[in-house]
Amino acid sequence: MTTAATSRTLVHPAAKDIRLEGVLHALADPMRMRVVCDLAREEGAELSCSSFDLPVTKSTSTHHFRVLRESGVIRQIYRGTAKLSVLRRDTLDSLFPGLLDSVLAAAASDAERHGHGD
16 A cells, blocks of 8 residues: 555555455445446546535545545546546456446436436
8 A cells, every 4th residue: 555645646555455344335425426426437537526516515525535545446646736536447346346336236226216316
């Protein structure tokens, strides 16, 4: 795992350090699940934090992205002044085969059942 972080260097766990319980914890929150679903829809795209329509404060949004990054679900990079996020699908699929697809399918089904489908 990378040890130090500056304001422009973000800490990401190495694949060997990603734990199932950390990933499940990150995915258990509805706002974080919304981010993951949005990233999954954009397959491989690097999206800026401002492109997510989350009904929370900026500091809460920052917290959610940090949890996703530190658990290994997303990777974040700076491009100029923008912090971009991308889903670590390949890493997650190799560590936990079928998990991400199952969770995304369950989230879509849940949203449809509760009338929040896209």
